[in-house]
Amino acid sequence: MAAKKSSSEGVLSRASSTISESPIVYKGKQVASDAGFVAKKLLKSTGKAAWIAGTTFLILVVPLIIEMDREAQFTELELQQASLLGTPAVAAPQK
Amino acid sequence: MATHVPPPATTSPVAAEAIKPEKVDYMNLPCPIPYEEIHREAMMSLKPEHFEGMRVDFTKVLNQRFSLSHSIVMGPTEVPSQSAETIKIPTSNYEFGANFIDPKVCYLIIDTILIKFLAIILIVIVIFCLSKVMLFGRILTDGRLSARLKCDLSENFTMKANAQLTNEPHMSHGMFNFDYKGTDYRTQLQLGNGGLLGANYIQSVTPHLSLGGEVFWAGQHRKSSLGYAARYNTDNMVASGQIASTGMVALSYVQKVSEKVSLATDMMYNYMSRDVTASFGYDYILRQCRLRGKIDSNGCTSAFLEERLNMGLNFILSAEIDHKKKDYKFGFGLTVGE
Numbered sequence: 420m421a422a423k424k425s426s427s428e429g430v431l432s433r434a435s436s437t438i439s440e441s442p443i444v445y446k447g448k449q450v451a452s453d454a455g456f457v458a459k460k461l462l463k464s465t466g467k468a469a470w471i472a473g474t475t476f477l478i479l480v481v482p483l484i485i486e487m488d489r490e491a492q493f494t495e496l497e498l499q500q501a502s503l504l505g506t507p508a509v510a511a512p513q514k
Numbered sequence: 515m516a517t518h519v520p521p522p523a524t525t526s527p528v529a530a531e532a533i534k535p536e537k538v539d540y541m542n543l544p545c546p547i548p549y550e551e552i553h554r555e556a557m558m559s560l561k562p563e564h565f566e567g568m569r570v571d572f573t574k575v576l577n578q579r580f581s582l583s584h585s586i587v588m589g590p591t592e593v594p595s596q597s598a599e600t601i602k603i604p605t606s607n608y609e610f611g612a613n614f615i616d617p618k619v620c621y622l623i624i625d626t627i628l629i630k631f632l633a634i635i636l637i638v639i640v641i642f643c644l645s646k647v648m649l650f651g652r653i654l655t656d657g658r659l660s661a662r663l664k665c666d667l668s669e670n671f672t673m674k675a676n677a678q679l680t681n682e683p684h685m686s687h688g689m690f691n692f693d694y695k696g697t698d699y700r701t702q703l704q705l706g707n708g709g710l711l712g713a714n715y716i717q718s719v720t721p722h723l724s725l726g727g728e729v730f731w732a733g734q735h736r737k738s739s740l741g742y743a744a745r746y747n748t749d750n751m752v753a754s755g756q757i758a759s760t761g762m763v764a765l766s767y768v769q770k771v772s773e774k775v776s777l778a779t780d781m782m783y784n785y786m787s788r789d790v791t792a793s794f795g796y797d798y799i800l801r802q803c804r805l806r807g808k809i810d811s812n813g814c815t816s817a818f819l820e821e822r823l824n825m826g827l828n829f830i831l832s833a834e835i836d837h838k839k840k841d842y843k844f845g846f847g848l849t850v851g852e
Binding site: 471474475478479482483486487489490493 | 796798800801802803805807809815816817819831833835837
């Protein structure tokens with residue numbers, strides 16, 4: 420309603436309404452809301468992708484790392500024991 | 515892949531003898547894998563028995579020939595429902611089983627309650643069983659009984675029978691298999707209830723390649739199918755393919771990357787319903803554990819770990835995540851006994 424009365428208002432309100440209704444500002448607002456929308460979607464889909472990647476990594480890779488670590492420890496222990504008990508004929512297993 | 519490179523002349527004669535692959539002796543081909551085990555390596559690596567909940571198995575060996583097993587399973591089981599939602603109902607049951615393995619002697623089998631129909635035929639055949647007999651029976655608390663019999667009637671001829679009985683009417687079924695093993699081929703005849711009739715044949719064509727075919731007729735559903743299979747294996751890899759006229763095409767490839775690790779991939783395609791599933795998995799067999807992991811094109815990833823805690827004590831963890839259906843299944847268990 421203030422827009423319709425712009426012709427009968429004072430100078431200040433007329434100037435500010437010109438700025439706020441100008442096409443540049445309008446365009447700027449549109450772009451900002453679009454960018455916000457896209458950013459939100461991107462964040463959500465990145466979040467979803469991160470969730471899927473994270474849980475898949477947890478199921479597939481973490482037990483593997485743990486088991487390989489244990490295997491390496493076990494092998495090292497065996498090697499140590501073999502060298503300690505003095506079995507020089509046993510060659511170290513080449514990996 | 516069938517061409518062989520002759521070894522260099524500088525290797526020692528013994529080594530050269532061991533790797534001398536030039537002339538293939540087509541009269542002395544090895545015996546092929548049984549037809550139903552064509553995808554065996556891929557199945558073992560890619561399809562471990564995932565479960566949800568808790569599972570404890572206890573196997574007690576009483577004798578050289580006889581062993582008993584007790585098993586407790588508690589957890590949600592899926593009930594097939596019309597809607598897209600999976601309905602899970604917590605169930606628990608206890609299963610008791612007995613195994614009998616006899617290597618050499620002729621036996622008269624007394625407990626014929628194991629198989630309701632064709633019991634007379636079973637007694638007669640087993641009486642004449644002069645070699646190895648193996649019997650496995652399992653009974654669950656919800657009244658399901660399953661029994662398997664494997665009898666080597668002679669060195670090349672084997673008979674297997676398999677029965678599952680339930681309290682619900684029309685849900686019991688049984689099947690007989692007769693296998694004959696030749697020098698480089700195997701054939702099998704299957705007879706089951708509900709008018710099931712099947713036959714398959716597999717032949718070694720070269721030392722690495724074997725081809726086979728099968729024919730199947732299901733009387734109750736009036737369905738018949740024809741299928742072909744091929745399997746190529748070397749020391750490090752196994753590739754197998756199977757196609758059936760019901761529209762199923764299954765291809766699989768397993769590569770042994772080192773003695774502890776093997777990678778497997780598998781693709782199933784149904785050309786009638788245009789449905790494709792591909793999966794890729796790994797299988798690590800270490801000294802203390804066996805870890806199998808797999809990822810699927812249906813957005814399903816799963817892992818199965820068997821860890822040896824002690825002699826005869828295995829700890830099992832199973833995980834299956836289905837991202838598409840948002841269905842998560844985790845299970846743990848213990849296996850006691852060999």
